Amino acid sequence: xxxxDVHSYARPLEVVVRHLDLELMVDFNAKQLRGTATxxxxxxxxxxxxxxxxxxxxxxxxxxxxxSIAKFDLMPAVPxxxxxxxxxxxxxxxxxxxxxxxSPSASALQWLSPEQTAGGKHPFLFTQSQxxxxxxxxxxxxxxxxxxxxxxxxxxxxxxxxxMSAENDTALHPHGIYTSNMPQAIPSYLMALSVGDLRxxxxxxxxxxxxxxxTLDKAVYEFVDLPKMVVAAEELYGPYAWGRYDVLVLxxxxxxxxxxxxxxxxxxxxxxxxxxSLVALIAxxxxxxxxxxxxxxxxxxxxxxxxxxxxxxxxxxxxxxYGKDFEDxxxxxSAGELKKTxxxxxxxxxxxxxxxxxxxxxxxxxxxxxxxxxxRFFLLNIExxxxxxxxxxxxxxxxxxxxxxxxxTEEFLDYLEKxxxxxxGKLRNTKIRENIWVYGPGLPDNFPKVHSVELEKVDxxxxxxxxxxxxxxPKGWTTHHWVYFLRALPDSLPLDKMKSLDEQFKFTESGxxxxxxxxxxxxxxxxxxxxxxxxxxxxxxVGRRKFLKPLYSALAETAEGKKKAQAIYAKARPGYHxxxxxxxxxxxx
Ligand code: BES
Ligand code: ZN
Numbered sequence: 001x002x003x004x005d006v007h008s009y010a011r012p013l014e015v016v017v018r019h020l021d022l023e024l025m026v027d028f029n030a031k032q033l034r035g036t037a038t039x040x041x042x043x044x045x046x047x048x049x050x051x052x053x054x055x056x057x058x059x060x061x062x063x064x065x066x067x068s069i070a071k072f073d074l075m076p077a078v079p080x081x082x083x084x085x086x087x088x089x090x091x092x093x094x095x096x097x098x099x100x101x102x103s104p105s106a107s108a109l110q111w112l113s114p115e116q117t118a119g120g121k122h123p124f125l126f127t128q129s130q131x132x133x134x135x136x137x138x139x140x141x142x143x144x145x146x147x148x149x150x151x152x153x154x155x156x157x158x159x160x161x162x163x164m165s166a167e168n169d170t171a172l173h174p175h176g177i178y179t180s181n182m183p184q185a186i187p188s189y190l191m192a193l194s195v196g197d198l199r200x201x202x203x204x205x206x207x208x209x210x211x212x213x214x215t216l217d218k219a220v221y222e223f224v225d226l227p228k229m230v231v232a233a234e235e236l237y238g239p240y241a242w243g244r245y246d247v248l249v250l251x252x253x254x255x256x257x258x259x260x261x262x263x264x265x266x267x268x269x270x271x272x273x274x275x276x277s278l279v280a281l282i283a284x285x286x287x288x289x290x291x292x293x294x295x296x297x298x299x300x301x302x303x304x305x306x307x308x309x310x311x312x313x314x315x316x317x318x319x320x321x322y323g324k325d326f327e328d329x330x331x332x333x334s335a336g337e338l339k340k341t342x343x344x345x346x347x348x349x350x351x352x353x354x355x356x357x358x359x360x361x362x363x364x365x366x367x368x369x370x371x372x373x374x375x376r377f378f379l380l381n382i383e384x385x386x387x388x389x390x391x392x393x394x395x396x397x398x399x400x401x402x403x404x405x406x407x408x409t410e411e412f413l414d415y416l417e418k419x420x421x422x423x424x425g426k427l428r429n430t431k432i433r434e435n436i437w438v439y440g441p442g443l444p445d446n447f448p449k450v451h452s453v454e455l456e457k458v459d460x461x462x463x464x465x466x467x468x469x470x471x472x473x474p475k476g477w478t479t480h481h482w483v484y485f486l487r488a489l490p491d492s493l494p495l496d497k498m499k500s501l502d503e504q505f506k507f508t509e510s511g512x513x514x515x516x517x518x519x520x521x522x523x524x525x526x527x528x529x530x531x532x533x534x535x536x537x538x539x540x541x542v543g544r545r546k547f548l549k550p551l552y553s554a555l556a557e558t559a560e561g562k563k564k565a566q567a568i569y570a571k572a573r574p575g576y577h578x579x580x581x582x583x584x585x586x587x588x589x
Contacts, residue, residue: 003145003408005299006359007132009084010141014047017141018185020150026195028123028157031104031111037138038097040148046091053135053142055082056103062087065095080362082135098139107578108133110253116575117196117251118269119212122160124196126250126266128259128579130189131300131363140188145298145406147185154178156195163210163248165192165261170200170208184242184262185404187296192261194248203227206240211249215269219249222272222279225321229283232320237290237313237396241403245289247282253543255579257281260288260310268544270513277479278514280318280330287313290399298406300363304354305412308375315376328452329480331380335450336487338373342442345370354378354438355409364582378437380448385431386420394420409438455484462488473504479514486518492525499530508534517547524554524561540572545580552584562588 010017019040024033041050055077062070075084087096102109112124127137135142154162158176166182201220202208204227211219230245247265249272258281259266265285271278291309311334319327345352345368354375356366383391398415407415413434421428428434436444458474458481465471474481486507493501502508507519508531520538523531539551555565566588573581 003298003406005143005145007081007300007363008141008143009051009053009081010143010146011047011051012141012143012146014043014045015050015089016042016044016146017148018042019148020138020140022138022150022152022154024152024154024193026125026154026156026162028111028125031109032101033106033109033137034101036097036099037140038095039140040095041089041093043089043091043093048089048091050087050089050093050096051141052085052087052139053082053132054085054139055080055133055136056106057083057085057136057139058101058103059085059139060099060101062099063097064089064093065097066090066093070096080132085139100139102137105578106136108136110577112196112251112253116253117212119197119214122197123157124194124251126194126196126254127192128255128266128577129191130259131303131366132189134188134191137193138191140191142188144187144189144296144300147187147296147404147406149185150182150191152178152180152182152193154180154193154195159197160195161198161210162193162195163198163264164194165190165264167243168246168264170202170210172199182262186262186293187406190260190262190293192259192264192266194250194266196251198248200246206230206243207245207247209247209249210264212251215249215272218272218274219247219269222274222276223247223282225276225279226282226286228321229279229286229317232317233283233286233290233313236316236320236392237399240289241294242289245286247285252541253575253577255543255545255577257544257546258285260285260292262289262293270542270544270547273479273512273514275479275512277512280314283317283321284310284314287317294404295399295402296406298408298411300358300366301356302407302409302412303356303363303366304371304375305407305409307371308354308373308379311372311376312379325452325454326478326480328450329454329478329484331450332452332455333480333484333487334373335377338369338377339443341369342374345442348441350441352441364579374437374443377443377448378434381437381446382416382420382432384448385427390420413438454481457481458484458488461485465489471504479512482512482515483518486515486522489522491522492527493522495526495528498523498526498528502528502530507531513542513544513547517551521550521554524551525557536568539568540575543576543580545583548576548580548584549587552587556587 017039021038024035062072064070071088073086077083108127108129114121117124156162156176162178164180166180198210199213199216200210207226209219242263244263249269252269254268257268271281287310292306297305352370358366510516520535552565555561
């Protein structure tokens with residue numbers, strides 16, 4: 001149990017990178033980034049070797065600050081960790097300048113042809129560095145326990161805009177040269193770059209939206225509550241530490257819902273439902289500006305410290321903005337999904353502990369409901385044990401005292417003991433019981449009881465439907481009601497029932513990705529072929545892994561479905577990010 005990061009070759013106790021100056025050329029034809037990364041180092045032990053992470057990089061040459069050419073060893077590649085890069089430095093070396101180029105298949109990068117964008121006219125590039133993919137586009141100490149500041153100069157084709165997880169200019173630069181500065185120290189997984197036909201709309205002095213011109217108006221409408229969310233978050237847990245907060249809406253092949261790149265959240269366009277109903281994702285990425293970006297998991301084994309805190313925080317923002325009845329629905333839905341995940345994982349699965357052991361594995365394996373939802377319910381449980389006021393004060397202090405630092409699970413538990421539990425044995429052993437939550441499997445029996453007045457109304461409708469009676473058109477249902485309704489139905493339904501539901505509620509044509517995905521899953525299991533065109537369209541246009549996974553997996557349950565899945569996948573795969581193909585390849589093998 002330690003700060004040792006098993007997913008990085010860095011040795012920060014010997015030499016630690018403090019600052020990075022990046023100069024990159026973006027070459028869409030070659031699908032390549034080329035340039036230099038100059039690392040400013042603190043040689044704590046007068047070491048003669050600097051150990052860096054790299055993966056699929058071509059290293060051309062390395063210069064030291066005394067003008068000499070450095071020797072280096074690029075070690076053989078290890079699955080997902082990549083190649084250790086050992087640079088021979090001198091005890092007084094302060095700067096190391098690496099000239100390098102990326103591979104066209106670099107996992108962090110997705111190079112989109114114009115046809116893969118919303119506008120269809122210009123190519124697009126975006127990066128996704130979390131968890132350990134930053135090393136596929138720059139050589140660095142790729143560990144969440146190490147922080148550095150950076151500057152960047154990016155040259156891209158004229159007419160396109162380059163944005164980084166840094167201070168950006170919001171205007172287009174006709175010559176395609178962009179400089180960015182990140183004055184706050186960040187861990188490597190928050191390095192981000194995006195290049196495309198982008199425009200900006202400001203909501204106010206602090207926040208706005210970047211998107212392709214064709215998407216901009218829709219996105220601006222959808223995320224109009226952004227400034228209010230930032231204010232709500234600050235009221236909860238203290239001042240926003242990063243200057244601007246903007247959202248960049250990416251093309252649909254982005255493999256995640258969102259990524260909390262500092263100052264500029266990267267987001268999927270699949271949350272643009274037209275009715276502002278899927279904005280919880282923005283609250284989530286914003287919340288990471290505290291939990292994750294400010295106070296960072298020291299290693300990927302501590303991932304729940306990033307995501308569990310963030311889901312909890314997201315939920316508090318949503319409750320503040322949209323009310324308790326609304327947020328209770330989301331909480332009940334999440335508890336349902338978590339219970340399903342835990343049941344699938346089995347009773348003694350160590351991956352259902354909050355503190356993970358990902359040694360020898362891809363940290364991506366830790367991205368389950370456990371870190372997110374078990375993490376959040378653990379914190380909710382503490383809130384219920386000590387009361388909201390005391391808990392909020394504790395959290396505010398926690399963020400303030402650990403700002404711009406990383407933290408391990410063990411350090412968090414010590415902090416909790418000293419600052420909240422304060423030796424109260426009854427509170428620790430009968431109410432909070434942190435050890436069984438963090439180091440034990442499954443869901444402890446002090447799992448918080450949650451319920452939703454709104455969803456109880458849906459239960460009544462489901463009952464009517466199950467009894468074979470006609471369901472009246474429900475009034476004022478939100479996405480949460482519908483998703484809950486669809487999940488409450490059996491795994492498959494007879495065709496006549498599918499048809500009548502579809503006729504009444506037009507699910508197959510839904511423009512709401514959450515509702516559509518849920519309906520398509522049910523359609524696959526019910527062999528409801530009327531949804532096939534919609535299914536194929538969805539799978540070939542959207543690259544978000546969260547949607548691809550359940551749909552391909554439902555298809556793969558039958559031999560005939562698997563064939564269909566393989567045929568669709570053959571068409572869709574070139575448009576997916578490596579994060580998504582990594583998962584689906586395995587599933588359809
Ligand atoms: N930081 C994560 C995305 C991530 C985690 C990328 C681990 C790579 C490795 C991001 O904040 C996230 O959790 N996104 C979720 C949305 C959220 C509302 C649960 C997603 O993309 O689905
Ligand atoms: Zn997250």
